[in-house]
Amino acid sequence: MTKFTDHDAYIAAAPETFQPLLVQLRAQLAKALPDAEELIMYDMPGFGFEKTIIAGYAAFSKQCGLYVSKGAIAAHADDIASAGLKATKTGVTFTQRKPIPDELIKKLALASRKDSGM
Numbered sequence: 295m296t297k298f299t300d301h302d303a304y305i306a307a308a309p310e311t312f313q314p315l316l317v318q319l320r321a322q323l324a325k326a327l328p329d330a331e332e333l334i335m336y337d338m339p340g341f342g343f344e345k346t347i348i349a350g351y352a353a354f355s356k357q358c359g360l361y362v363s364k365g366a367i368a369a370h371a372d373d374i375a376s377a378g379l380k381a382t383k384t385g386v387t388f389t390q391r392k393p394i395p396d397e398l399i400k401k402l403a404l405a406s407r408k409d410s411g412m
Contacts, residue, residue, distance in 0.1 A: 301332050301339040308353035315358055315393055319351050322396050326403040341403070343412050349403045360394060361385040362406035369405050373398055 298304040305316045323341045324332075330341040330348060340350030340361070350361040364383050367374070374381045378392050386402065388394040 298334050298337055298339070300334065304334070304339045305353075309355065311390055312353040312358050315388070315390060316351065316353055318396075319358070319360060319394070319399060322399040323349050323351070323403055326400040327407060330407075342410075346410055346412065348407045348410055348412060357387045357389050359385045359387045360399065360402065362402045363409035365409040366402045366405035370398065370401050373401060 298307070301320055305313055305320070308316055320339070324330075327341045327348060330343060333340050333342050333345075333347060335342075335345070335347050335350065338350045338352050338361070340347040342348045348362070352359050352361070361384050367381050367384060367386070371381065374386055377395055377398055379394060379398075380387050386394060386398075
């Protein structure tokens with residue numbers, strides 16, 4: 295298993311079709327959480343403070359995921375459904391056919407930050 299040292303390395307190793315989605319997601323998270331650090335935790339890139347991840351992301355073979363707090367997912371369940379996306383307790387999955395809207399990224403990141411008390 296590859297150990298990633300930074301977001302650039304993670305994105306470069308992701309399936310080529312998902313790299314533009316990950317670049318966009320990273321940029322939107324940086325915009326929503328401008329004072330957060332870019333972290334790698336559990337071999338997954340994310341944004342947070344010290345060792346607390348506020349929002350993380352990942353690429354898999356068939357989809358990408360944005361991972362935030364349970365409360366953020368619950369608070370924006372209607373927005374997630376309206377975007378035609380699927381959610382788990384802590385994540386939203388998306389593809390190039392159904393990308394995650396920038397405004398939803400922002401809402402989820404800010405709600406997750408609020409949940410974490412940061």
